[in-house]
Amino acid sequence: MTQPTRPQRDAADPSTETLQPDLRYLGAPADPGVSDRVGLLRRLGVALQPDEEFDRMARDLAEELGVPDGMAMVNFIGVDQQYFAGLHTPDGTTIDREMSREDGWCPHTVLREVPLPLSDVASWSRFQTNRVAEEFGIESYIGAPLPGRAGDGNLGTICLIDSQTHDWTIDHVRTITAFAERVANLIYRRAGISPDGNR
Numbered sequence: 464m465t466q467p468t469r470p471q472r473d474a475a476d477p478s479t480e481t482l483q484p485d486l487r488y489l490g491a492p493a494d495p496g497v498s499d500r501v502g503l504l505r506r507l508g509v510a511l512q513p514d515e516e517f518d519r520m521a522r523d524l525a526e527e528l529g530v531p532d533g534m535a536m537v538n539f540i541g542v543d544q545q546y547f548a549g550l551h552t553p554d555g556t557t558i559d560r561e562m563s564r565e566d567g568w569c570p571h572t573v574l575r576e577v578p579l580p581l582s583d584v585a586s587w588s589r590f591q592t593n594r595v596a597e598e599f600g601i602e603s604y605i606g607a608p609l610p611g612r613a614g615d616g617n618l619g620t621i622c623l624i625d626s627q628t629h630d631w632t633i634d635h636v637r638t639i640t641a642f643a644e645r646v647a648n649l650i651y652r653r654a655g656i657s658p659d660g661n662r
Contacts, residue, residue, distance in 0.1 A: 491570035496616050497542050500573075503615055504539060507654040509548070511539060513560065516649060517549025524642045525551050525623055528605070528635055533625035534558075537609075537646055538569045540619060545569055549621070549646075567595045568604045569620040578607040578639055580631035595624075603629045605636075607643040612651055621646055 514537070521535035537549025545567065547560040564570050568590065572579045581604045584590045595601055606622030621643050629635075651657070 491564045491566075492574060494540070494564075494570065494574060497540070500616055500618065501541050503611070504618060507618075507650055507656075509539060509618070509650060511541075511546040511548065513550070514548045517646065518551065519549075520621070520642060520646055520649075521549040521551035524621060524639065527638050527642070528623055530623060530625050530629065533623045535623040536569075536621070538620045538622060540564060540570050540573050562595075566593065568593070568624075569606055569622055572606040572620045572622065573608055573617050575608055575617075578605065578636050578643075580605040580636055582631050583628040599624075600626045602627050603631075605629075605631050605639055607636075607639040609643050609647045609650070611647070612656065618647055618650060 517537040521537055525531050525533050525535040532553045534553065535549075535551040536547040539546050539548055541564065543564055545562050545564055547562075550558070550560060552558060568579065568581065568584075581587060581590065584593070584596050584602060584604055590596065590604075593601075601624045604622065604624050606620050608617040609619045609621060611618055621639065623639075
């Protein structure tokens with residue numbers, strides 16, 4: 464049987480092994496580690512509430528990526544919902560910090576080991592019918608998992624979405640990876656755990 468042809472990949476994405484652009488969007492992927500992740504966040508003292516330091520990191524990410532008018536988040540994904548503990552919006556626009564796990568792209572990113580840069584979300588049929596893209600006119604996304612320590616799984620994600628397409632480069636990928644490390648380090652430092660996982 465002839466295999467479906469992949470569309471042109473973004474050269475910035477070092478690994479798209481979990482993407483299947485020939486599929487229509489069917490909601491969030493299975494997340495077998497979600498209960499462990501939620502328990503870990505609770506033990507680390509991460510609260511699902513607005514966090515000023517996370518807000519600043521989201522704002523700084525938008526600036527560093529050169530998309531200050533984009534929307535950036537530090538996101539924690541639970542069983543049914545995802546929560547933007549860090550949030551930057553254009554001109555301080557108010558949005559709900561809670562969203563269904565079935566929407567958006569971060570529920571995919573949190574399961575990855577590498578960032579997920581989508582320069583044009585509509586070019587990936589798996590994502591182009593995503594409700595967030597349809598209702599809010601989102602054209603591009605870049606996100607990275609927040610890496611856990613000492614055998615922990617990913618903690619959450621940091622991401623940026625925008626209403627314009629962007630040619631994400633390897634420099635953008637490196638930038639968001641560095642921000643993901645900064646957020647993860649802050650979480651562990653608050654919990655009294657060093658970067659190597661020792662208390």
